[in-house]
Amino acid sequence: xxxxxxxxxxxxxxxxxxxxxxxxxxxxxxxxxxxxxxxxxxxxxxxxxxxxxxxxxxxxxxxxxxxxxxxxxxxxxxxxxxxxxxxxxxxxxxxxxxxxxxxxxxxxxxxxxxxxxxxxxxxxxxxxxxxxxxxxxxxxxxxxxxxxxxxxxxxxxxxxxxxxxxxxxxxxxxxxxxxxxxxxxxxxxxxxxxxxxxxxxxxxxxxxxxxxxxxxxxxxxxxxxxxxxxxxxxxxxxxxxxxxxxxxxxxxxx
Amino acid sequence: xxxxxxxxxxxxxxxxxxxxxxxxxxxxxxxxxxxxxxxxxxxxxxxxxxxxxxxxxxxxxxxxxxxxxxxxxxxxxxxxxxxxxxxxxxxxxxxxxxxxxxxxxxxxxxxxxxxxxxxxxxxxxxxxxxxxxxxxxxxxxxxxxxxxxxxxxxxxxxxxxxxxxxxxxxxxxxxxxxxxxxxxxxxxxxxxxxxxxxxxxxxxxxxxxxxxxxxxxxxxxxxxxxxxxxxxxxxxxxxxxxxxxxxxxxxxxxxxxxxxxxxxxxxxxxxxxxxxxxxxxxxxxxxxxxxxxxxxxxxxxxxxxxxxxxxxxxxxxxxxxxxxxxxxxxxxxxxxxxxxxxxxxxxxxxxxxxxxxxxxxxxxxxxxxxxxxxxxxxx
Numbered sequence: 356x357x358x359x360x361x362x363x364x365x366x367x368x369x370x371x372x373x374x375x376x377x378x379x380x381x382x383x384x385x386x387x388x389x390x391x392x393x394x395x396x397x398x399x400x401x402x403x404x405x406x407x408x409x410x411x412x413x414x415x416x417x418x419x420x421x422x423x424x425x426x427x428x429x430x431x432x433x434x435x436x437x438x439x440x441x442x443x444x445x446x447x448x449x450x451x452x453x454x455x456x457x458x459x460x461x462x463x464x465x466x467x468x469x470x471x472x473x474x475x476x477x478x479x480x481x482x483x484x485x486x487x488x489x490x491x492x493x494x495x496x497x498x499x500x501x502x503x504x505x506x507x508x509x510x511x512x513x514x515x516x517x518x519x520x521x522x523x524x525x526x527x528x529x530x531x532x533x534x535x536x537x538x539x540x541x542x543x544x545x546x547x548x549x550x551x552x553x554x555x556x557x558x559x560x561x562x563x564x565x566x567x568x569x570x571x572x573x574x575x576x577x578x579x580x581x582x583x584x585x586x587x588x589x590x591x592x593x594x595x596x597x598x599x600x601x602x603x604x605x606x607x608x609x
Numbered sequence: 610x611x612x613x614x615x616x617x618x619x620x621x622x623x624x625x626x627x628x629x630x631x632x633x634x635x636x637x638x639x640x641x642x643x644x645x646x647x648x649x650x651x652x653x654x655x656x657x658x659x660x661x662x663x664x665x666x667x668x669x670x671x672x673x674x675x676x677x678x679x680x681x682x683x684x685x686x687x688x689x690x691x692x693x694x695x696x697x698x699x700x701x702x703x704x705x706x707x708x709x710x711x712x713x714x715x716x717x718x719x720x721x722x723x724x725x726x727x728x729x730x731x732x733x734x735x736x737x738x739x740x741x742x743x744x745x746x747x748x749x750x751x752x753x754x755x756x757x758x759x760x761x762x763x764x765x766x767x768x769x770x771x772x773x774x775x776x777x778x779x780x781x782x783x784x785x786x787x788x789x790x791x792x793x794x795x796x797x798x799x800x801x802x803x804x805x806x807x808x809x810x811x812x813x814x815x816x817x818x819x820x821x822x823x824x825x826x827x828x829x830x831x832x833x834x835x836x837x838x839x840x841x842x843x844x845x846x847x848x849x850x851x852x853x854x855x856x857x858x859x860x861x862x863x864x865x866x867x868x869x870x871x872x873x874x875x876x877x878x879x880x881x882x883x884x885x886x887x888x889x890x891x892x893x894x895x896x897x898x899x900x901x902x903x904x905x906x907x908x909x910x911x912x913x914x915x916x917x918x919x920x921x922x923x924x925x926x927x928x929x930x931x932x933x934x935x936x937x938x939x940x941x942x943x944x945x946x947x948x949x950x951x952x953x954x955x956x957x958x959x960x961x962x963x964x965x966x967x968x969x970x971x972x973x974x975x976x977x978x979x980x981x982x983x984x985x986x987x988x
Contacts, residue, residue: 405808429814441806445920447927454798458814464823467794468787478795501927521814 356381356556357402357525362411362421364397364580371397373580374411379525379573384551385558386567388591389577390600395560396438398577399527402558403435404428415525430458434523438530440514442502448513449498452485455520459484481520488516491553492546508539515546519555526550528559532566544570568592576600623785630778634771644842647774649882650781651838656862656874657784658831663860664869665797666824667804672713672729674855675736676829680706680836681846682740682747688757688840695759699837706833707826714825718818721807730853737851752847759841773842780838781875784831789871791827800824804869865906867913876914 357379364372372394379385387395400406402413404425413421420428442451460477467474489495492512497505505513511531518526531547532540544566550557561567567574567588574591576584578600584591591597634643659673680702687698717728740747747753759767759776767773791797799820802810811817840846858881866877881899888895910917 403812405811424816425808425811426814426816429812435812437808437812441809443801443805445923447923454795454802454815455813457795457799457802460795462795464796464827467796468790470790470794474794481795481798499927501924504927517813 356416357558358412358414359402360412360414362398362401362413363409364394364401364406365409370580372401372408372577375575375577375580375582377575377582377585379556379558381556382551382554383556383572384547384570385556386571386574387558387560387577388562388564388567388574392579393577394580395577396529397580399435399529399558399560402428403433403527426458429521429523432522432524433527434518434521434525435527436511436514436518436529436531438533440510442510442513442517444503445501447499447501448494448505448509449485449489451502451513452488452516452520453481455488455517456481456484456522458521484520484522485516488520491519491549492516493542508535508543511535511543512546515550519550523555525556525558528557530561531559532561532563540566623789627778627782631775634774640770643770643774645882645886646879647770647777647842648839649878650774650777651835651842652859652862652882653875653878654777654781654784654838655832655835656859656866656878657788658828658835659859659863660828660868660870660874661788661791661800661831662824662828664863664873665792665804666800666821668718668821668825669726670729670825670828671726671853671856672717672733672736673828673832673859674853675733675851676706676710676832677836677839677855678736678740678846678848678851679709680833681840681850682753682836683833684837684840685753685756685846686746689753689755693757695757695841698757699759699834699841702837702840703830703834706829706831706836709833710826710829711822714822714829715818718821718825733851733853733856737848737853740848740851747848750848752845754845756840756844756846758844767841777838777842780834785871785875792871796820796823801869861903863913865903865913867915867917867919870913870915870919873913873915880914 359378360376362372362375363370375398387398389395397406401408401421404420404423404427407422411421412419415428415431415433418431420431420433423431460480462471462474462477465471466477486495486498489498492515494509494512494516497509502510502513515526515528515531528547532543535543540563547557547559547570559571569588571588574584574586574588575582576591576594576597578596583596583600584594586594633646637643637646655673655677658676659670662668662670662673683702683705684695684698687693687701688695713729713732717725717732720728741750743749759773761767761772765772767776799810799815802813802815803817803820803824807817810820836850839850862877862881863874864877865881866875867873884899884902885895888898891898906913912920
């Protein structure tokens with residue numbers, strides 16, 4: 356589904372992502388791990404188009420999307436969430452989600468000002484999608500709550516719903532369980548499995564190792580921008596290079 | 610209709626307001642008051658424009674007064690120097706607003722946040738300099754006199770105050786109507802998504818430049834048409850119209866009334882205009898009254914009058930709904946009660962997503978269409 360070849364991003368003299376090649380299979384949960392500053396978020400930004408790669412290819416369903424604008428990539432079917440959730444504090448949960456489906460609609464200024472049948476149709480579609488996704492993430496009961504009144508875990512779910520409203524084939528989740536307690540993390544893990552069941556490929560960045568090891572089908576390990584390991588949780592766990600990156604060289608030899 | 614529907618946005622309220630405005634000339638003490646009100650309406654139209662780019666889309670445009678002046682000068686030059694009638698000149702004013710807005714927007718909107726604001730401040734100053742120095746076109750500091758008033762229809766003569774008042778009221782109603790449509794629409798939601806965050810909007814497939822330019826051009830057309838009306842009612846304009854003080858006045862109207870709200874621009878403009886009239890006797894010392902008032906307002910009502918009212922309404926309605934739902938669903942019983950003290954609304958989780966320091970206008974993130982989630986869960 357996503358075929359990455361020699362992806363590189365340099366900021367001046369710093370190489371944030373260094374010749375990374377990997378393949379994300381359709382229907383799998385892929386995880387990217389690595390110490391702080393390993394280039395994980397930069398990697399996401401390259402795939403989502405928020406930053407243009409210095410070199411390399413990103414093939415999404417066979418098409419090279421490297422360097423495309425983020426909105427075009429979103430329309431192509433890649434959605435993302437951010438480490439900090441950004442939502443409209445002073446409006447309701449449901450209201451926040453309606454704009455998520457805007458990219459699948461075509462109403463223009465005249466449709467809006469004249470309130471044409473097209474705009475009515477588009478608006479209904481966006482509302483339906485918002486309600487559907489709210490239900491998907493299990494928050495139908497709080498659709499009328501103000502965002503300011505929701506918990507961190509609920510915000511994570513709302514951010515998922517917003518990303519899913521774009522009808523993605525691949526979602527990039529940046530620390531989906533960040534700032535969420537262990538019990539709630541289990542709930543989010545179940546939700547991620549549910550996404551996969553609905554034919555959405557998942558790629559996530561996470562620091563919670565227990566979660567990663569239990570959820571991921573495949574793990575890519577980055578260190579100083581370069582890929583040092585790539586494989587199943589079992590393979591990665593026992594890889595000397597990974598142990599060295601995380602714990603230091605002495606532990607690897609011991 | 611949902612209980613969340615705000616009074617200010619309710620069609621009935623708008624009709625009542627329109628009715629009040631319609632009878633105003635008959636209850637006003639004198640013609641001067643009608644004239645002041647008509648001028649306030651003209652400025653309010655321009656402030657509605659500013660509200661679209663700055664309130665909804667979150668881009669602080671400091672050249673707004675310049676676009677008002679462009680519209681006014683388009684009418685002035687075409688009618689006084691070229692003998693045009695008012696209406697075609699007025700149409701050209703709107704077109705000039707769109708064209709200049711497109712050009713300026715396409716360049717300036719490449720910049721973000723403060724850089725955009727500073728760039729537009731410079732654009733506003735350049736417009737002022739052109740009006741002041743380009744004698745051949747604008748008559749420089751002398752200004753332009755004998756601007757044609759709007760041509761009347763039949764018995765209606767727009768050189769008289771009352772007919773002109775109604776003409777301006779018509780355009781104001783149109784401005785409110787279009788803003789209302791826009792705000793509640795997918796396009797309004799698109800603009801507000803950009804206000805939350807450029808990155809978020811783009812990740813949702815929103816083309817940033819196209820939508821920002823659209824919001825900018827809509828706002829400059831509002832400003833230029835308001836400027837055209839201004840030229841038609843005052844019939845004399847000078848380069849001072851392009852002075853950036855007018856832009857800051859409009860920002861003050863918007864902040865007082867409620868940025869990003871439907872009725873804020875009108876409320877703020879009327880309130881400050883009439884306050885100014887009331888303290889006219891103080892002359893230049895009136896800023897001693899206005900300064901502290903504005904400071905107090907920004908501290909205690911950062912969302913402005915309409916914004917604070919709406920936030921209060923939305924909160925109450927949301928609380929009632931969660932109270933209704935709690936027995937039936939049993940879900941999330943904590944969330945409703947933690948929110949029950951209005952004073953604490955911006956505490957806690959809020960700080961995480963509003964972490965970046967922002968100028969005062971950015972703090973006033975209200976969303977009047979919060980009430981739009983009609984029928985979605987009315988127990």
